[in-house]
Amino acid sequence: MKAATNTFTLAARVLHWLMAAMILAMLFIGVGMVASVSARHEWLLAIHKPLGIAILILAVVRLAVRLRHPPPPLPADLPVLQKLAALASHWLLYFLMLAMPLIGWAMLSAGGYPVMLGASLRLPPIFPTSPVAFAVLRHLHTGFAMLLFLTFLAHMGAALYHGLIRRDGVLSSMTGRR
Amino acid sequence: MYDPVPPDSPARRIGAWALIAAAVGVAAVAFGYVGGWLAPQRLTPDKLIDQFQDNAGTFAGYRRNHxxxxxxxxxxxxxxxAQAYSTAQVFAPGRTPVVGRFAIPGSNPYAPDSSVPIRSMALRFALANGQQWRTGMNSMPVFPVATPQAFFAQLQAQRPDPATGKPDPTKLAAFFAAHPETAAFRAWAKTAKPSASFATESYWSLNAFVFVDASGKRQPVRWRMTPEATDGDAGSTGGADYLAADLAERLTQGPLRWHLQVTLANPGDPTNDATKTWPDDRRTIDAGTLVLERTEPQDSGPCRDINYDPLILPAGIAASDDPLLPARSAAYADSYLRRTSEEAHLPGSAAPSAETKR
Incomplete structure (x- = not known):
């Protein structure tokens, strides 16, 4: 049997799975568009910017939900190292989902580009125009994207390990099924 | 709490581990494929810009072409x-500030002005509503090729032979034989002479775009800037940098003017082929006057840090289906990242010495 505290709140679960799909799509869109010279480049870029801002907004909401509703505790018998890894990787994920859209926005601002989310919706710049800052932020955007993808792989692998090997209720605390 | 799970059979455990490894592996491989690392045949912006560097060397801090x-x-x-056809604020009566750049094609910032017959004009219109219109135009009515793949093949064919320092004529001939769409450009190039002035040239958008009016109606267009100054003659007036000197000299006499001529396509005119002009009888409207007042060196002027990406467009102007447009956008972005990284002295970027051959 399962107490209510053993699952994430409904809001947390909805946010998790919605954002999982968005962030994973975003990572593929990002690496795909910069490696393409075809029409794909253009329409992926058109999705990339508004999707990034949507992720930023949801990440703020999610952080608030997380701080308000602490997650269910990890299994008591989980080795300390794994507990530490779980804690660190989750805060890394929170950091990256907030930092990536902000860096993208700042990078376009530094490059002197208008930050267009659609044909006419424009965000104000959040960084002064500077080619040096553009280059640094642009490389940071790629570097953090790679880190985010690797963290996602570890996160997915760990979730499946909990669900298939340990079967300790960690995976079902997010799927909501037991 | 959960009841303890009975121990699994070794076979089941191996199966579970295999499933986890497969999930992680499939995700990683898919990422590698989409990102191009596992798709070496795909033409990428990186490859295009590498080819420019292979052909002419790497000049740190400079644009990789022009x-x-x-x-x-x-x-x-x-x-x-032009307001009847496009809602872009730049077409409402009145003035919009412009930062532009005149250039010649090629990757060498020290090339003599007489080395190529083509001149280019790039413009960034800063609209009052914060949107921008960027355009890069060339002084010829057609582009040699229609696709990024053909452009890449052309760059490869133009790669200088290490023995002679010049492109291999047999490779060039083979390229042109395989690309009959280059005929119109080659006919133009046969008679074209390097002009003595930027001021007397017309500059064509080459690619088609789409104007969008207030009701959402889409009108395919091309544009060109036609000069008021017509006293130009072909040929050098001496030195390697006569174009900049001529421009500065002319601007001391007063501003230089061009007219923005917008040509409206008829239904059926190709919008995806920059090697073909549209028939001469297509309606053309004079949308206004470009007035250029000052010139500054590119090392210190306001155009230095602008990427003249032709897909930075305001509401009211959209991209056409021309396949060169996204390729230009993607390749310019790569060039911009390389030169700004060099500006920032980031590790891995080319050292900002005068000239570095790869």
Whole structure:
């Protein structure tokens, strides 16, 4: 049997799975568009910017939900190292989902580009125009994207390990099924 | 709490581990494929820009093509006539500030002005509503090729032979034989002479775009800037950098003017083929006057840090289906990242010495 505290709140679960799909799509869109010279480049870029801002907004909401509703505790018998890894990787994920859209926005601002989310919706710049800052932020955007993808792989692998090997209720605390 | 799970059979455990490894592996491979690392055949912006560097060397801090140029500033004075076709604020009557750049094609910022017959004009219109219109135009009515793949093949064919320092004529001949769409450009190039001035040239958008009016109606267009100055003659007036000197000299006499001529396509005119002009009888409207007042060197002028990406467009102007447009956008972005990284002295970027051959 399962107490209510053993699952994430409904809001947390909805946010998790919605954002999982968005962030994973975003990572593929990002690496795909910069490696393409075809029409794909253009329409992926058109999705990339508004999707990034949507992720930023949801990440703020999610952080608030997380701080308000602490997650269910990890299994008591989980080795300390794994507990530490779980804690660190989750805060890394929170950091990256907030930092990536902000860096993208700042990078376009530094490059002197208008930050267009659609044909006419424009965000104000959040960084002064500077080619040096553009280059640094642009490389940071790629570097953090790679880190985010690797963290996602570890996160997915760990979730499946909990669900298939340990079967300790960690995976079902997010799927909501037991 | 959960009841303890009974121990699994070794076979089941191996199966579970295999499933986890497969999930992680499939995700990683898919990422590698989409990102191009596992798709070496795909033409990427990186490959295009690498080819420019292979052909001419790496000149740190400079654009990888149209490397030699000068900044200009002024404004566009719209007469309102294009408003019927596009909601872009730049076409409302009145002035829009412009930061532009004249250049010659090629990756060498020290190339003599007489080395190529083509001149280019790039403009960034800063609209009052914060949107921008960027355009890069060339002084010829057609582009040699229609696709990024053909452009890449052309760059490869133009790679200088290490023995002679010049492109291999047999490779060039083979390229042109395989690409009959280059005929119109080659016919133009046969008679074209390097002009003595930027001021007397017309500059064509080459690619088609789409104007969008207030009701959402889409009108395919091309544009060109036609000069008021017509006293140009072909041929050098001496030295390697006569274009910048001529421009500065002319601007001391007063501003230089061009007219923005917008040609409206008829239904069925190709919008995806920059090697073909549209018939001469297509309706053309004069949308206003470009007035250029000042010039500055590109090393210190306001155009230096602008990427003249032709897909930075305001509401009211959209991209056409021309496959060269996204390729230009993607390749310019790569060039911009390389030169700004060099500006920032980031590790891995080319050292900002005068000239570095790869």
């Amino acid at each position: 490397a030699k140029g000068v900044c200009v500033t002024g404004y566009f004075d719209s007469n309102g006539r």
